[in-house]
Amino acid sequence: MAKTIAVEYRVHDGPDALAHAAAEHFLEQAQKSVAAKGKARIAVSGGSTPKRTFELLANPKEKFLQAMPWEKLELYFVDERTVPPTDKDSNYRMTREAMLDKVPLKPEQVFRIKGELPPEEAAARYESTLRNQFKLEGAEVPRFDVLALGMGDDGHTASIFPHTAGIHELARLVYANQVPQKDTWRVTLTWPVIIQAGEVFFLIGGKDKADPLHRVLQGQYDPETLPSQLIQPKNGKLLFLLDKDAAALLPAPDASGKGKLEIQR
Numbered sequence: 001m002a003k004t005i006a007v008e009y010r011v012h013d014g015p016d017a018l019a020h021a022a023a024e025h026f027l028e029q030a031q032k033s034v035a036a037k038g039k040a041r042i043a044v045s046g047g048s049t050p051k052r053t054f055e056l057l058a059n060p061k062e063k064f065l066q067a068m069p070w071e072k073l074e075l076y077f078v079d080e081r082t083v084p085p086t087d088k089d090s091n092y093r094m095t096r097e098a099m100l101d102k103v104p105l106k107p108e109q110v111f112r113i114k115g116e117l118p119p120e121e122a123a124a125r126y127e128s129t130l131r132n133q134f135k136l137e138g139a140e141v142p143r144f145d146v147l148a149l150g151m152g153d154d155g156h157t158a159s160i161f162p163h164t165a166g167i168h169e170l171a172r173l174v175y176a177n178q179v180p181q182k183d184t185w186r187v188t189l190t191w192p193v194i195i196q197a198g199e200v201f202f203l204i205g206g207k208d209k210a211d212p213l214h215r216v217l218q219g220q221y222d223p224e225t226l227p228s229q230l231i232q233p234k235n236g237k238l239l240f241l242l243d244k245d246a247a248a249l250l251p252a253p254d255a256s257g258k259g260k261l262e263i264q265r
């Protein structure tokens, strides 16, 4: 039976406004989760887009550094490149330099994927970390409170790339995904884990993303080609924080910058 997913998108003027909106969203969602259950387990993506947001969260001139309940957070990673944590391509390195070095998160609150290990081992170890931290039994799946995704211009999300085995991985929590088109491996949360999160949002900016985003939301369902289409959260709602360039091919938002779509899957 077809399922309806309520998609909301919020369009911001440019990269700075988008980063501010994302920082606000992280803060709101973390506060909400801490108020409800005493902690917030947050999973973040890498790449280039979230960098400005992380810098804002750590900036002493902004409200976020003071307002964020840092001591109640646990920070996890959605995916990692198969490189050491010091490598320029490491998602952990980007996050550490932009935010972790400057905020009061203790090392025991941060759970990185060990990209320096062989990919299968890094995935197995991260899966064990998640099992321990979330006290999972059997086939249980972790439920992050907030999970932020990006999207590549090829329609990939996390490290689930077009036409890769990660699209079909349903059993594991964390997967070592071979990505022939990049001649590399990646380590990634699997999509059945991603969709369980209490709040899932995409953070997407730039004109290169306009066409793939339009196809993800309004094109034919073809997750082999557009893995971002796999993200159909269990909570039934999906939020996209966008800049004008990324949103250029979507229906025009209202005066406050909000747009809505209902997609059938």
Ligand SMILES: O=C1O[C@H](COP(=O)(O)O)[C@@H](O)[C@H](O)[C@H]1O
Residues within 6 Å of the ligand: 045, 046, 047, 048, 049, 050, 078, 079, 080, 081, 091, 149, 150, 151, 152, 153, 157, 158, 159
């Ligand atoms: O390779 C990756 O790409 C996506 C998108 O990154 P962006 O630079 O286009 O924002 C990212 O979400 C993922 O974490 C990363 O490993």
